[in-house]
Every structure is written in structure tokens, then in C-alpha cells.
Amino acid sequence: MAKLLWTIAGSIFALVVIVGTGGLIMFVPLMAGSGEDSGGGDCSAVVEGDDVVKDVTAPMRKNAEAIIVVAEEEKMPEEAAVVAIMVAMQESQLGAAPGIDQPNGDGDAGVFQQRQKPGWYGTLEQVTDIDYAAKIFYKGVDITLEGLSEAEKSAAAGPEGYHIPGLTNIDGWEEMKPGTAAQKVQRSAFPDAYDKHESVARALVGGTTVECDDGGGGGSGDWDDRDGKTKPGKWGGYDNGTIPLEELDEIPWAKGEYLRPDAAADFNKLNAAFKAKFGYNIGVTDSYRTYAEQVELKKRKGKWAATPGTSNHGWAMAVDLGTGINNFGSKEYNWMKDNATKYGWKHPDWAEPGGSLPESWHWEYWGYPK
Ligand SMILES: [Zn+2]
Incomplete structure (x- = not known):
């Protein structure tokens, strides 16, 4: 499997005025071929531009990188990663907040603080998995009530087959302020809490290089x-x-x-x-x-x-x-x-x-x- 590494110049996030070195964005859609949409693991990312995000610790960066990679793999635009990182900053300090691997009083857990009760986002193991958590943040999730007790069913997010909306399900999210889009997904009790994380989210996304596997051939040639x-x-x-x-x-x-x-x-x-x-x-x-x-x-x-x-x-x-x-x-x-x-x-x-x-x-x- 050939590795395709290419930092492009067409950075959308022009706000990289903050720093001279940032602005290398790379979103390479997976090429057609065996690798396409194989469900993760095809891309990896490296956050660069240390001066921009110096307060972001290594474990936080790892989560940011995963969030960015999943955006790429799910064919979401870069702006989606900005929104997701803003949410992750607010909900869990990008995973740095203590105790997030265990449910809080509402039953929420993980980097995005997603509810892990029956009939919600998934199991504790799932919502504390950054790849899964980011994916359902973007795409939402279909719930199932199969095998649940009546009490569990009535406490679920909705009826059988209900789709808990992800970012992509929010009409017109691309035109919204990212903090507003974040709120629409999270339905937080503190709707204005996300805005303050926008600049660091942009710096992270703007300073990140994503590397994708090209799926290994299919006649496209090795451009490595x-x-x-x-x-x-x-x-x-x-x-x-x-x-x-x-x-x-x-x-x-x-x-x-x-x-x-x-x-x-x-x-x-x-x-x-x-x-x-x-x-x-x-x-x-x-x-x-x-x-x-x-x-x-x-x-x-x-x-x-x-x-x-x-x-x-x-x-x-x-x-x-x-x-x-x-x-x-x-x-x-x-x-x-x-x-x-x-x-x-x-x-x-x-x-x-x-x-x-x-x-x-x-x-x-x-x-x-x-
Ligand atoms: Zn040109």
C-alpha cells in the first residue's frame, strides 16, 4: 500500500495569519480502489505549528489528529473538524479532563461526552473510543431498542430506528457560526460555551497534515x-x-x-x-x-x-x-x-x-x- 503524503497549499483556513508556519492542510480524499471507505485506518495526521498550539498537550493533539482524520475518512469538509474540536475542547478539554472515561451523572462519557446508556450513542467502550466518538459526532447514530427493558426504552433517545443527529444532519450547518453548529449537535445547557475554542480549533486544523493511504493501485499509479x-x-x-x-x-x-x-x-x-x-x-x-x-x-x-x-x-x-x-x-x-x-x-x-x-x-x- 503506497503512502501518499502531500501537503497542499490550498488552505481554507486563512486565519493562519496567527502564525507564519501554519497553514499546511492536507485533506486527500481516498482514491477509488480497494481502500476506499474501508472504515478507518487509512489516514493519519500530524499536528504541526507548535507555536500556535503550544498549550495543547500531546494526548490532546492525538485526539485532535484523530478527529481530523475521521473527518477526512467520512468525507466531511475541514470546517467539520473545526466544529468537532471546539466541542471536544469544551466537553473534555480534548480528552484531558480527568474521569471522562467513566460516565458522569447523566451517563455521558468520552471526549465528546456522549450518552452511553441503552438506546443512545453506544456502549461506554464505544463512546470512549475517539474514532467511534468522532464518527458519530459527524454522522449521528441510529439507535436500537432491541432487548431493552421498558424502563430503558422510555429513557432512550427516541423510538426504534431513531437517528440521533450528527453534524451532517444539521441543516445548513456549514453556514452557521461553528459555535452555533456545535450547539445544534450537542444541545448543551451552555450554548455559548463553544465559541471561545474557535481559534485554537482553527489553529489545530490549519496546522495539521493528514496522510492517507491511496488504496494501493487500481491503475492510478504510484505517485509516492x-x-x-x-x-x-x-x-x-x-x-x-x-x-x-x-x-x-x-x-x-x-x-x-x-x-x-x-x-x-x-x-x-x-x-x-x-x-x-x-x-x-x-x-x-x-x-x-x-x-x-x-x-x-x-x-x-x-x-x-x-x-x-x-x-x-x-x-x-x-x-x-x-x-x-x-x-x-x-x-x-x-x-x-x-x-x-x-x-x-x-x-x-x-x-x-x-x-x-x-x-x-x-x-x-x-x-x-x-
Ligand atoms: Zn492555482
Whole structure:
């Protein structure tokens, strides 16, 4: 099973202004194949950016990482992990509060303080399992009254088959303030208690790299390490966005657009094939971005731009494209999906329609599978 590790630049959580180093988010949806939806264990996460979350102890981080990974595995957007971490902070200090592995007076336990009585969220063992607890926080749970006494049935969350709502069942939660969404799931007696945890939750999510297993093949190729040469990152001694133009190659039909030489060479080949099919060159609206340009773009576009210094545009390994490719489902876009990887170019998972930041126009140079 190949490991796919890729920190993307398209951080939604632009609030990482708090810190210069944060902002590496990675949400790689599991690729199609044997690994998909196998129910956990396919992703792992590492919280980075120590200066942001220095008061968060190691065990708390572990819980945060699990919450983030489960969000990824359950195909929830990153904002869901923010809400979940806010709740976990409030309910149990992200698991650091003493005694949470045993039921409190109401019968609640675990990081999310979920009720572990018959006809509720699950057993004590289940709700104190962070993966289970996070999953039902996101997705809710169908209760069963099978085998319960009459007294237990009347104390249950609802009738047989009732679905205790999770975050995903709250209509319009994405548009709510995260503290409000949290309250809708938890129905807490202290509805305003969650808001104060928003900044740390965002810092944790924004500073986390998630690593997912790609499911091992299925013809998708092994993009691990991008053949060892094309990994984005420092090269030629230059940092992101500081590469002099003379080290780069101009795209012949797109004046003023530059790429790393290997990426440019393969982009030229890709364009030749595209042109043979459609009769015109691939429209390039953006390519290499200097650090200063990234800062400027961030100011203008907020979450739609990467945290300055992290963009693959800053490594001269990404392009933004027009001529129809900028529309999901267009014939040009579909052709690119079918053909670009033959030339080492790829539409990253996070930019897919179901990804964390859908961008049909953004393509990256990944090199060739080993
Ligand atoms: Zn882009």
C-alpha cells in the first residue's frame, strides 16, 4: 500500500495569519480502489505549528489528529473538524479532563461526552473510543431498542430506528457560526460555551497534515514522492516564491508565464496533445508566483489563495488554466483528466469537485509514477 503524503497549499483556513508556519492542510480524499471507505485506518495526521498550539498537550493533539482524520475518512469538509474540536475542547478539554472515561451523572462519557446508556450513542467502550466518538459526532447514530427493558426504552433517545443527529444532519450547518453548529449537535445547557475554542480549533486544523493511504493501485499509479525528483519543495537553493526567472522556463505560447524546466517541458508536450485534439493552445492564466505575488493574492482572495510561501505556484509547479479547462465537466476538462497524467500533470484531489477547495483550473506537476 503506497503512502501518499502531500501537503497542499490550498488552505481554507486563512486565519493562519496567527502564525507564519501554519497553514499546511492536507485533506486527500481516498482514491477509488480497494481502500476506499474501508472504515478507518487509512489516514493519519500530524499536528504541526507548535507555536500556535503550544498549550495543547500531546494526548490532546492525538485526539485532535484523530478527529481530523475521521473527518477526512467520512468525507466531511475541514470546517467539520473545526466544529468537532471546539466541542471536544469544551466537553473534555480534548480528552484531558480527568474521569471522562467513566460516565458522569447523566451517563455521558468520552471526549465528546456522549450518552452511553441503552438506546443512545453506544456502549461506554464505544463512546470512549475517539474514532467511534468522532464518527458519530459527524454522522449521528441510529439507535436500537432491541432487548431493552421498558424502563430503558422510555429513557432512550427516541423510538426504534431513531437517528440521533450528527453534524451532517444539521441543516445548513456549514453556514452557521461553528459555535452555533456545535450547539445544534450537542444541545448543551451552555450554548455559548463553544465559541471561545474557535481559534485554537482553527489553529489545530490549519496546522495539521493528514496522510492517507491511496488504496494501493487500481491503475492510478504510484505517485509516492513524485518519482523522487518532482516533489514540490526547495530546489536549486531557492525558497518558495524566490526562484529567479532565469532558472525557470517561459511557457512558449503564454508570455510571462514560467515553470520549473522539467514541469515546463512536460507541459509543452501536454499542450501539443491538447492542441492536436482541440486546435488551440491551453490557456494559461497563472503559473509561477513570487512570494510577493502570493502575499498580494492572499489579501485579495482570502481562502481561495494559499498561505504565502506554501503554494505550489511558488515552486513553479502549478498552473491555472482557462480555455474550458476551468469548468468541471467541460470537454477540455474531461480530456485533461484523461490525459494529463500521461505527461506528469495532475488535477489534485483537494481541487476536485468533492475536495476541500474545488478548483477546476488548478493543475500541478507531479512527474511520472515510479
Ligand atoms: Zn492555482
